[in-house]
Amino acid sequence: MKVDVDGLSVRIAGAHLVRDVTLRAGSGRLVGLVGPNGSGKSTLLRCVYRALRPTAGTVRLDGEDLHAMAPREGARRLAALPQEVVTEFGFTVAEVVAMGRLPHQRASARTSAADRDHCARALDRVGAAHLAERAFLSLSGGEKQRVLIARALAQEPKVLVLDEPTNHLDIAQQLEVLTLVRDRAAGDVPGGMTVLTALHDLNLAAGYCDELYVIARGAIVASGAPADVLTPQLLADVFGVRAHRVRHPESGSVQLLFDRLG
Numbered sequence: 548m549k550v551d552v553d554g555l556s557v558r559i560a561g562a563h564l565v566r567d568v569t570l571r572a573g574s575g576r577l578v579g580l581v582g583p584n585g586s587g588k589s590t591l592l593r594c595v596y597r598a599l600r601p602t603a604g605t606v607r608l609d610g611e612d613l614h615a616m617a618p619r620e621g622a623r624r625l626a627a628l629p630q631e632v633v634t635e636f637g638f639t640v641a642e643v644v645a646m647g648r649l650p651h652q653r654a655s656a657r658t659s660a661a662d663r664d665h666c667a668r669a670l671d672r673v674g675a676a677h678l679a680e681r682a683f684l685s686l687s688g689g690e691k692q693r694v695l696i697a698r699a700l701a702q703e704p705k706v707l708v709l710d711e712p713t714n715h716l717d718i719a720q721q722l723e724v725l726t727l728v729r730d731r732a733a734g735d736v737p738g739g740m741t742v743l744t745a746l747h748d749l750n751l752a753a754g755y756c757d758e759l760y761v762i763a764r765g766a767i768v769a770s771g772a773p774a775d776v777l778t779p780q781l782l783a784d785v786f787g788v789r790a791h792r793v794r795h796p797e798s799g800s801v802q803l804l805f806d807r808l809g
């Protein structure tokens with residue numbers, strides 16, 4: 548499913564947090580959003596997963612205006628992992644993941660065996676099957692993050708929006724989660740899944756994303772293949788660091804070594 552963001556702007560209390568953003572994520576692509584702290588990544592993503600209504604502009608999924616869709620209809624197509632989730636008080640892990648099935652159930656329906664199967668597989672995919680009966684709030688930060696990814700996968704979305712999915716994860720889990728997301732985008736589920744993700748780690752962004760959008764002070768300042776976008780000049784201008792580019796000896800992807808500027 549294709550995601551088209553056009554002319555999207557957000558103004559809150561006179562501050563222009565997102566400025567006229569246009570962004571395309573083709574079907575089955577893994578698209579990264581990178582930018583310094585406070586540059587507008589979360590605000591932009593919140594508009595895409597409908598936690599925030601933009602002041603101007605549209606978000607379309609295969610041409611259909613997402614903000615005009617009924618909530619349940621939107622939730623069947625798009626799942627999100629926000630940066631902060633605080634509402635799962637008092638639920639077990641299995642119950643939190645089962646929430647991902649709600650958009651697929653009729654209002655009066657109970658969780659079916661097929662739903663439970665989806666949830667079990669999603670938990671298994673993130674290596675968290677053993678946590679199913681634990682209280683969500685008793686989990687470590689990394690365990691919580693994996694469970695919330697499982698909930699998003701259980702939703703069987705065509706579009707997945709992730710805000711810093713590697714937060715709280717150790718390095719092995721970071722690679723695991725991004726590999727899982729990339730495999731899904733590449734189509735190990737029927738029709739594939741389009742992924743839009745904010746990432747702070749530029750080396751993960753370079754290694755995993757098909758395309759990158761760079762945001763600074765609310766506006767997109769560069770986009771394209773990671774190797775074309777992550778130039779020393781851009782990294783100095785936008786992130787204020789001196790960057791040396793090297794090639795990963797196995798994958799050939801661009802990787803960066805950083806120093807302070809000046």
Ligand SMILES: Nc1ncnc2c1ncn2[C@@H]1O[C@H](COP(=O)(O)OP(=O)(O)OP(=O)(O)O)[C@@H](O)[C@H]1O
Binds near residue numbers: 559562585588591
């Ligand atoms: N509701 C709000 N009212 C006023 N300012 C806001 C509001 N929400 C966000 N901002 C401001 O908008 C700017 C962009 O915030 P946003 O969270 O989108 O940045 P970000 O790129 O995701 O940052 P980080 O990398 O630190 O998570 C920040 O300066 C933030 O303080």
